[in-house]
Amino acid sequence: MPLLTLALALSAPSASFDAQARAACAAPAGTRPQLQGIEVEGIAARGGDLPYLRITDRESGGRMNAYYDPAAQPAAWARAACLGAQIRLLHAETGRVWRNAHWSSVVFTPSADYIPPRDTSEKRWAIATAPDGTLTPAGQKMAVVVMPHEQVHAFQQRAGADAPRWFHEGHAVWISRKVVAVLAPAEARADALEGARALQVSTEPVALARWGGMQVKPEAILRQVSAEEREKIKANPHYAPAGPFNFKPDDMVSDESNTAARYEAAWRVFASLEAAHGTSRVGAWVRDLTATAGPVAPKRILETGRLAFQQDLASRLQ
Numbered sequence: 613m614p615l616l617t618l619a620l621a622l623s624a625p626s627a628s629f630d631a632q633a634r635a636a637c638a639a640p641a642g643t644r645p646q647l648q649g650i651e652v653e654g655i656a657a658r659g660g661d662l663p664y665l666r667i668t669d670r671e672s673g674g675r676m677n678a679y680y681d682p683a684a685q686p687a688a689w690a691r692a693a694c695l696g697a698q699i700r701l702l703h704a705e706t707g708r709v710w711r712n713a714h715w716s717s718v719v720f721t722p723s724a725d726y727i728p729p730r731d732t733s734e735k736r737w738a739i740a741t742a743p744d745g746t747l748t749p750a751g752q753k754m755a756v757v758v759m760p761h762e763q764v765h766a767f768q769q770r771a772g773a774d775a776p777r778w779f780h781e782g783h784a785v786w787i788s789r790k791v792v793a794v795l796a797p798a799e800a801r802a803d804a805l806e807g808a809r810a811l812q813v814s815t816e817p818v819a820l821a822r823w824g825g826m827q828v829k830p831e832a833i834l835r836q837v838s839a840e841e842r843e844k845i846k847a848n849p850h851y852a853p854a855g856p857f858n859f860k861p862d863d864m865v866s867d868e869s870n871t872a873a874r875y876e877a878a879w880r881v882f883a884s885l886e887a888a889h890g891t892s893r894v895g896a897w898v899r900d901l902t903a904t905a906g907p908v909a910p911k912r913i914l915e916t917g918r919l920a921f922q923q924d925l926a927s928r929l930q
Contacts, residue, residue: 630794633697637756637795641686641746650696652689661729662719665689667696672703673712679736684720686745691720691755694795698760701791706767707895716766718759720751737762756796757803761788768898772905777824778929779913782878783898786886789879807879810872818877821910821929822867832860881928889921896920 629647636645644652649670655677657663664679665688678695680688699715716735719726722743728736737759740751747755764784768775785807792800811818833853834842841853885894897920901908917925 629697629700633694633701633795634797636697637691637694639690639694641690641741644689645693647693647697649700650693652692652696659729661732664717665692667692667699669696669699669703671700672708672710674699674703674710674715675713676715677717677734679717679719679721681719681721681723681741683743683745684722684741687739687741687747687751688720691739691747694756695759697795698763698791701794702760702763702767702787705787705790705895706764707899709899710767710770713767713770715763716759718755735766753799757788757792757799760791760795761785764788768902771903773902773908774906775902775908776821776910776913778820778874778878778881779901779908781823781875782820782880782882785875785879786882786894807872807876811876811880814870814873816870817930818870818874819930820874820878820881821926823874823878824867881925884928885921885923888923893920 629649632645632647636647639645646652651666651668651670653666653668655664655666662679662681663685664677666675666677668675676695676699678688678692695718702715703710703713714734716737718737718739719728720739720741722741724740726738728734737754739754739759740748742748761784764787765780767787768780768783789800789804792803830845834845836858837845837853844851845853882894897916901913901916914925917923
């Protein structure tokens with residue numbers, strides 16, 4: 613084989629790896645699938661914590677821990693290689709910039725009220741198992757569909773960036789759908805159809821720019837106005853009584869309405885940018901915005917989007 617051809621073959625994604633990863637993500641509890649380059653090491657319980665599997669992708673240096681209740685050990689081993697495959701695919705899809713990363717951890721448990729130890733700072737996502745150590749349907753979805761999404765958030769926050777809700781959720785769906793399409797094609801199609809239906813049946817504007825923004829609870833205003841003003845508000849929900857008002861932290865709530873449709877709409881912002889400008893340009897834009905700690909201002913996202921894509925993204929956030 614010529615040297616150039618050999619180099620390309622070594623650097624290209626492996627179709628056999630993808631096929632083996634799909635099998636690993638569907639392996640029954642009690643099996644221990646293996647993937648080339650994915651190391652799984654059993655670590656005994658320490659200091660009152662649970663035992664865990666240390667999962668490492670040798671290609672990227674990325675690692676994560678999969679804790680498990682003793683009864684859930686069969687499920688943990690059955691999905692360890694799948695979780696390792698996710699690390700490798702996520703590393704590639706996010707631009708191969710986060711080497712030797714410690715990704716978020718999981719815990720396989722039949723307990724619905726699992727609480728991590730107080731002395732740990734790592735993020736742990738619970739994966740539901742049945743009492744006999746098998747994965748429940750919800751646990752399978754969590755392991756294969758949800759975890760790639762949550763791991764994208766780990767990537768976004770690697771330097772402490774804090775982006776608006778539409779941006780970090782849209783990016784997470786955009787990346788995770790690519791990964792899930794490799795690992796579990798049927799689940800990926802079902803998840804995409806569910807998102808499309810949610811947006812199709814939505815009867816209100818998605819208003820992505822307001823998603824996750826803080827709103828005042830109506831009762832916080834009602835308790836500070838006269839009976840006459842309350843009647844006006846009751847007759848006309850859009851009526852805005854004159855202030856001033858005093859609000860406490862408990863008087864505020866995040867705008868989380870129309871959530872399923874908003875996830876889909878946010879994904880479509882990224883998917884449409886990719887279709888128009890290519891994957892690498894969109895990925896570079898995200899990496900630049902999330903490369904440093906602190907809030908990522910909405911104004912900065914719009915300004916950099918205008919420079920990167922010669923488009924005004926504001927109209928897509930209405």
